[in-house]
Amino acid sequence: MAAGELVETAAACDEADELRAKRAEFVLEPETVYLDGNSLGALPRSVAGRLADVVEREWGRGRIRSWGEAGWWTAPERIGDRIAPLVGAAPGRIVVGDSTSVNLFKAVVGAVRIAREEAPGRTEVLVDAATFPTDGYIAASAARMTGCAIRPVAAAAMAEEAGPATAAALVNHVDYRTGELHDLPAITRGLRAAGVRTVWDLCHSAGALPVELDAHGVDFAAGCTYKFLNGGPGAPAFLYVNEAVQGRFDSPLPGWNSHAEPFAMASDYTPAQGPVRGRVGTPDILSTLALEEALRVWEGVDIAAVRAKSLALTDFFLRCVAEYGPGEPRLRSLTPVAHERRGSQVALVCEPAEDARPALEALAERGVVGDFRHPGVLRFGFTPLYTSFRDAERAARALGEVIR
Structure with missing residues (x-):
């Protein structure tokens, strides 16, 4: 699938997303794709005033x-x-x-x-x-x-x-x-x-x-x-x-x-x-x-809807990685494909392993925040309350550029 089609798909998925209004309740910069919520979640806007x-x-x-x-x-x-x-x-x-x-x-x-x-x-x-x-x-x-x-x-x-x-x-x-x-x-x-x-x-x-x-x-x-x-x-x-x-x-x-x-x-x-x-x-x-x-x-969020979006996001991200990335052996997923065996993150093995941390740093320069685990694992967490399909597409495209 061409890059333009993936962008269009992301836009359509975001438009149909029943949780999309929740994103505005978090402090997020539009130029940043934050995929490290599995380490530290984003700040809800109301917390500062309450504290x-x-x-x-x-x-x-x-x-x-x-x-x-x-x-x-x-x-x-x-x-x-x-x-x-x-x-x-x-x-x-x-x-x-x-x-x-x-x-x-x-x-x-x-x-x-x-x-x-x-x-x-x-x-x-x-x-x-x-x-x-x-x-x-x-x-x-x-x-x-x-x-x-x-x-x-x-x-x-x-x-x-x-x-x-x-x-x-x-x-x-x-x-x-x-x-x-x-x-x-x-x-x-x-x-x-x-x-x-x-x-x-x-x-x-x-x-x-x-x-x-x-x-x-x-x-x-x-x-x-x-x-x-x-x-x-x-x-x-x-x-x-x-x-x-x-x-x-x-x-x-x-x-x-x-x-x-x-x-x-x-x-x-x-x-x-x-x-x-x-x-x-x-x-x-x-x-x-x-x-x-x-x-x-x-408040008002159905955890089943969160799970459905999580699976759709991670499916779409893996699809974009396959389209934009260099493929195996440079990148391969450790995360199970089967929905019943997948959490809300995607872990990619980078080969050679020593390229993983520089790749993560290069992603950060492009505004994509992910995570690293030894040896050579790039982790991307998908938090359905604020992660968009456009975020997933942007991250995968930047990852492909970095790895190539």
Whole structure:
């Protein structure tokens, strides 16, 4: 297909896009194609004003009163309920706070402890073999703390590899490097049949595609909010605890914020009920309330429409790369073609690998912002709320020019 036809196709797709009005709610320069929202989402326009109000009025004039009057104290659960429909959870199952790493640590230890109550002989934790490195570090530390062995296993093989000694499994929903989407329903179902408690990392899926945590019986999940949820750099993460295990969740990080009566200042710890049990210390109010405001862009948005656009965008980008690019062996996609196995990014292997980083730098000079991972992988994240089909066409055309 000629370049002119691809431009026309992009324009037609943008015109038909039911989410196109959302782009105006973000701070984006028209000359820039931003395809790194899978690392840091764009800034929603209303966040700056909200933060100014929090600093000047709630903190500046309200001071300590704002913990109650401005709702600071209940923010972690309130914002968790805003995230809940985006990951298929009912209200009262998600709490916001801490980092993904900290929440995964709580979840893995909590999952092992529950499994051990049911079968004391369970002494193994499975971890996704291709996991983001920090997840592996956290899983190994949680295993040491609970007296378990750690065993890396490919996500697709988790269920068949699990056995009577397996206590918990930590799995990534989307592979951060390749963009491959793992089968959460089937893997969870298989692990549950083996008596294994599940912990899912949703960093690359929350806000990009339907997750349905409740429907599929996931025990625990955690994810960041600064990628597809656009919460800002270092925004607090979230922790999901299935209602069926909330009363049995024994967090390894009990803090005064998760106490049943936090202001009693009791020397003995009595855990609160519900998602509050996932809290630890005083929440970071500025970043937490920035996240709350950022989540307003999701009002009226159907996550199914987000998924449909994500697949259409990545399909179109791959089509444009094939048209504009030099083809194999210079560029080849690591991201699965099948929709049921694709997240919301496209990862391209550049050959030779040492050309990848200079290619990314040359793309940036042309106004296209992507991402790099060793060895020689170019990553392009597609955030359906603000990425257009014209963006996809421009990026692919610039990539072809750079590689050639």
